[in-house]
Amino acid sequence: MEFLFSSMFLYEYSIDTIIDACEKAGYDGIEFWVETPHFWIKRVSLKHKNSSLVEMIKDSRIKAIHSPVLDLNPVSVNDGVCDLTLRETLYSINLARKVGVNIVTVHAGRRSAVREPVWSDYASLNNYLRIASKYSRIKNVKLCLENSEPRINYLCKSAEEVKEFMEKYELYFTFDVNHAIKGNYFSRSFLELIDRMENIHVSGYDAKGRHISAIGFEDIKRVLEELSDMGFNKKITVELDDLAYGRMDLKRKIEMLARELDYLRKIFI
Template structure:
């Protein structure tokens, strides 16, 4: 059976306990837990609160996503790089506490729209050295996520991701494949690195923007996804990573992106203004059904 999950960030405005209840009601087997969910983030220094969630989160095949907002492990600003390292070490402890085997981390980048220099790579490798040492102590596998194809991003290409994984050659460093980030290059990632892929993010791409509903994606991920599951035997979590800002007013109180082709977007069946929570549940149900159909049970 396919192990489908969802990112907690899609339900960012709700407490983690309520998100867990929603996921259980939806029959989700997996959860990608983002500690940067606002409710958790505000209480992260309360050991009683953090520990209280162990039973709640133990009901899922859990993966954790290390903090990344405002951070950059390749920053040549020593304060930003140190903060990135410390937050990843904290996330490793959190994953260990909650019984998660895999922790998604982001590669570094150059903060300007220019190709990374040797300095950025030195900082990135330093970040990985420190993080991997602690991950090995805690028996956590770090999964490096492929970013969008941008000139300043590290590891957006199959070749560079493969090079970094081979450079460190560690059983504690693998990969999170984000299909939407990979776009049309998904098949190459699957063919070249299927043995290294231990976690999956998936969402749709519309007008070259990601984290839209998968069922309306302008990029077809069916073949590489089926190949990963059926030919290469991927058995870990496939996590929906949706952004509620990409929906219409009824769901997120935000208008469509201007570049979105409205003709491709169906109106919600209900004419009434439902609560955002109920609409998000309805949306995830549709995505689960589509993903199951896409892969084949």
């Protein structure tokens, strides 16, 4: 089992500082969001073998990759956005292969209109996952579909939808406990996907739905305890949003990460 944290909690810092924070907080590694600004803004083509940024994250504490999602959408009504999202996902898979990481997490996306998804949205998702999954197998990387935020226009909120696409495209699963619990989408069907579950995103949520400490959320704790009892032993990722806490310096962020790690170790070890 490996305990990770999301690099976006330290979004304002350089890659080497994030790696140093991982060591100071006692984590096994980092789930690296490709959108982490120090990388996202300065990245260069992987065709350049001497890319300093790529070399910096190679053989480091980075144990998982999260494909770009913040302003992208694989099922956008805008074909250009769909195409760019696919290209960035393929880039992420290739990046994972280059730096020795074996899992990449992707999102299913959302209907552009804030309404229930329709057939055209699912057609776009099928196209996206068909191409991305094939490429991931070529690169020997596990493509993990994450269950979505519980919003009306989001695809793959339920365990049933996640399972459908996982089976169709031979995908793996990143289980976001926050997403499942706060939207009342949680069911034991999520736990039944444990054999394909490669990563668990752990956080609580505030009144605005932002990712905060999981400590004190008894419903989330019960799910984690059950997963522990079932023998889950892959990756567990702490996913925090510092916007929910206001201004924090690096020392305070490391202290928060260490506290979350201690909490999770008591459940899983």
